[in-house]
Amino acid sequence: MVARFIVKVILTIVKTILTKPWQLPIMPPMVIKQHQSQKTRHRKKQSESDHRAAFKLSTREKIIEAATTVFSDFPYYAASIRMVGKEANIDHPLINYYFPTKALLFEEVLRQVIGEYYQAHLEWFDGLFELGPEQGLSLYIDRLLEFSKSHPNALRIILLNLVQAEGSDIIPGYTLIREFFKKTMQTFIEAIPLKGSVSDIQKLTTSFNTLAINFLGANTYHASILGMTPHSKEYLRWVKDSMMFMILPRLKQIIG
Amino acid sequence: MVARFIVKVILTIVKTILTKPWQLPIMPPMVIKQHQSQKTRHRKKQSESDHRAAFKLSTREKIIEAATTVFSDFPYYAASIRMVGKEANIDHPLINYYFPTKALLFEEVLRQVIGEYYQAHLEWFDGLFELGPEQGLSLYIDRLLEFSKSHPNALRIILLNLVQAEGSDIIPGYTLIREFFKKTMQTFIEAIPLKGSVSDIQKLTTSFNTLAINFLGANTYHASILGMTPHSKEYLRWVKDSMMFMILPRLKQIIG
DNA sequence: AAAAAGGTTTAACGAACGTTAAAAATTTTA
DNA sequence: TAAAATTTTTAACGTTCGTTAAACCTTTTT
Numbered sequence: 001m002v003a004r005f006i007v008k009v010i011l012t013i014v015k016t017i018l019t020k021p022w023q024l025p026i027m028p029p030m031v032i033k034q035h036q037s038q039k040t041r042h043r044k045k046q047s048e049s050d051h052r053a054a055f056k057l058s059t060r061e062k063i064i065e066a067a068t069t070v071f072s073d074f075p076y077y078a079a080s081i082r083m084v085g086k087e088a089n090i091d092h093p094l095i096n097y098y099f100p101t102k103a104l105l106f107e108e109v110l111r112q113v114i115g116e117y118y119q120a121h122l123e124w125f126d127g128l129f130e131l132g133p134e135q136g137l138s139l140y141i142d143r144l145l146e147f148s149k150s151h152p153n154a155l156r157i158i159l160l161n162l163v164q165a166e167g168s169d170i171i172p173g174y175t176l177i178r179e180f181f182k183k184t185m186q187t188f189i190e191a192i193p194l195k196g197s198v199s200d201i202q203k204l205t206t207s208f209n210t211l212a213i214n215f216l217g218a219n220t221y222h223a224s225i226l227g228m229t230p231h232s233k234e235y236l237r238w239v240k241d242s243m244m245f246m247i248l249p250r251l252k253q254i255i256g
Numbered sequence: 257m258v259a260r261f262i263v264k265v266i267l268t269i270v271k272t273i274l275t276k277p278w279q280l281p282i283m284p285p286m287v288i289k290q291h292q293s294q295k296t297r298h299r300k301k302q303s304e305s306d307h308r309a310a311f312k313l314s315t316r317e318k319i320i321e322a323a324t325t326v327f328s329d330f331p332y333y334a335a336s337i338r339m340v341g342k343e344a345n346i347d348h349p350l351i352n353y354y355f356p357t358k359a360l361l362f363e364e365v366l367r368q369v370i371g372e373y374y375q376a377h378l379e380w381f382d383g384l385f386e387l388g389p390e391q392g393l394s395l396y397i398d399r400l401l402e403f404s405k406s407h408p409n410a411l412r413i414i415l416l417n418l419v420q421a422e423g424s425d426i427i428p429g430y431t432l433i434r435e436f437f438k439k440t441m442q443t444f445i446e447a448i449p450l451k452g453s454v455s456d457i458q459k460l461t462t463s464f465n466t467l468a469i470n471f472l473g474a475n476t477y478h479a480s481i482l483g484m485t486p487h488s489k490e491y492l493r494w495v496k497d498s499m500m501f502m503i504l505p506r507l508k509q510i511i512g
Numbered sequence: 513a514a515a516a517a518g519g520t521t522t523a524a525c526g527a528a529c530g531t532t533a534a535a536a537a538t539t540t541t542a
Numbered sequence: 543t544a545a546a547a548t549t550t551t552t553a554a555c556g557t558t559c560g561t562t563a564a565a566c567c568t569t570t571t572t
Binding site: 336337338348349352356357358 | 528529530531532533
């Protein structure tokens, strides 16, 4: 009796799980890591029939896009699946069809957004060191600003979920943010021809990242303090001037 | 035989699945709109009888203290009245007796915490300019670190609620934060004997504040990236070193 | 054309939320 | 000490939350 009940419950669970096309690694943005426990069945179908892919992806992508917007407006626990559904013009349970839990959706958005940022960031170093510290930094910041104009969400999402309660539970995907920062810092350290100590480079890059995240992620805030409009050229110029002003002296010293 | 094998496999799968932290949104939902109809009854009572204030405040203060803790762990919409009640060992509706709405409680906490910070901040300038830029800045940062050790909440609360959605409703008391920053910046400008342009001082103080807020308000985050403990002397030393490192060159230039 | 599978919508669940109202307990006033 | 006022507790309300189940289309497979 009891055994039969238990088996039934288990079967239900398994069936439910196997039914849903969870993680479908569609167009991995930068692929920090992908889930490995997925069913080949779905993947096969997807790669087999490409004429359907366009439509299929459309819903999933609509969700991710909307989620990116919502999660860049509200911290994790304040954002809701229903907001995402509304933003995507979709019935909200459909989101659970593609992403069984809110945590998984958030992680996917985070992974994607951070991946884009990281990949772009790598390219910002191209042809920088021939320019010397001043023009090199200037170009780097220009590229950063340009990216932040077309991808205003990454820095906001990170900043929104950066502070965590000490005692309580940590946000899903929090390690993604940490790893991202570590890797970014590492890139700097490896990319900059050393003349200063590693710890000095660490201080500089941490400060750079912190200022960038705050000035661009909390642009509404800083701009309003300065009496400017968040997206105005005036404010972007102030951001660049400020970052040049703060970073350049020590950068010169480090590069020599 | 086969059945037993299948059951075993299923159990393994289920166990694996149940181990994963998908589910269970541990945290609360949000309420966007705020009610504006509050009862004058309560406010009148509060201000009328002052001789009972000592005892009354004891409950009231317990609430504010608990609320300060909660609001420094969770952003406004993620924090809840019930958390505060639990933290204060109080039935949560009692909170509504002293603070008719969550917004009013938050504003009070914000006002108090920001007030403490601002007042302390004014005293940090005492006897600074005889020391010159380097030792002066050092002493100022020491005072800041000391304050942040005894009042770890102010910077966290500010940082937690700093980013705001552009389109959506603004957090109650948001203007308090903005005004606080403006005033802080003004203090700097008036206190520092000018040799540089006002706009340079503005850049410097904004950067200083931003770094301080992030390093001290998101200490868990930054410390973990550096492989340190948030409250360790090692991390506090890193914060001081970093801020000296970043601020000093331009400060010297401005003061001359 | 029928069956199967995939995708979407509808309805509902249990839990947590802010807030309110009224009862109960406590303190103050008379 | 009795009455009045204040404080605290209990119970409940209406919402919103994440998630689930089942019905309902739509597409694909057989």
